[in-house]
Amino acid sequence: MKIYEKLLLENKAWASEKVQDDPEYFLRLSKIQTPEFLWIGCSDSRVPANEITNTQPGEIFVHRNIANMVIHTDVNLLSVLEYAVAHLKVKHVIVCGHYGCGGVKAAMTNHDFKQVLNMWLRNIKDVYRLHRDELHQIDNEEARFDRLVELNVQEQVLHLAKTSIIQRAWKHDQRPHLHGWVYGLKDGLIKPVFEMSANTNIDSLYEYDDL
Numbered sequence: 376m377k378i379y380e381k382l383l384l385e386n387k388a389w390a391s392e393k394v395q396d397d398p399e400y401f402l403r404l405s406k407i408q409t410p411e412f413l414w415i416g417c418s419d420s421r422v423p424a425n426e427i428t429n430t431q432p433g434e435i436f437v438h439r440n441i442a443n444m445v446i447h448t449d450v451n452l453l454s455v456l457e458y459a460v461a462h463l464k465v466k467h468v469i470v471c472g473h474y475g476c477g478g479v480k481a482a483m484t485n486h487d488f489k490q491v492l493n494m495w496l497r498n499i500k501d502v503y504r505l506h507r508d509e510l511h512q513i514d515n516e517e518a519r520f521d522r523l524v525e526l527n528v529q530e531q532v533l534h535l536a537k538t539s540i541i542q543r544a545w546k547h548d549q550r551p552h553l554h555g556w557v558y559g560l561k562d563g564l565i566k567p568v569f570e571m572s573a574n575t576n577i578d579s580l581y582e583y584d585d586l
């Protein structure tokens with residue numbers, strides 16, 4: 376059996392198990408999608424949104440990229456955000472990073488990862504530069520790495536709040552609540568590190584006054 380054939384086989388077993396437990400399961404899910412959460416996580420295979428939160432299909436709308444970044448020129452991320460916030464009307468947006476993130480670690484080096492990855496990682500280097508004073512006070516390299524993971528999540532949440540998508544929903548609908556979380560690969564636990572409730576004041580430079 377080829378390695379990918381195992382996935383298809385497991386899929387068959389999973390689907391029949393679901394139907395056994397609940398004959399209407401797929402019929403119900405196929406009709407409507409009403410998730411309350413948008414998850415922006417890292418692509419890392421060890422941080423699957425549904426599994427670590429024990430949620431089911433239909434509960435979380437998911438976007439993942441390297442190091443869970445919110446980049447304002449990323450049409451993919453912005454489309455997902457717009458759809459989740461304006462159409463699905465999610466109540467919570469969660470940016471979930473993780474300790475031991477390879478993307479964050481790579482950004483801490485001076486290695487040339489070639490153009491496309493360099494371009495992506497540069498956004499994490501910007502986070503480092505913004506918080507250089509705090510980070511340089513941490514002698515232990517592992518602890519500094521952990522802290523950058525947390526600060527990166529915080530900055531990505533702030534990036535969300537800078538978008539007209541979030542500000543419009545805050546103004547007209549008093550949602551969504553923004554959360555910055557960090558998942559621990561070593562213990563499986565999620566640590567909340569930052570949050571912004573609807574209409575939290577942001578730097579006025581980024582505020583739209585005619586939404």
Ligand code: CO
Nearest residue numbers: 417419476477
């Ligand atoms: Co990662």
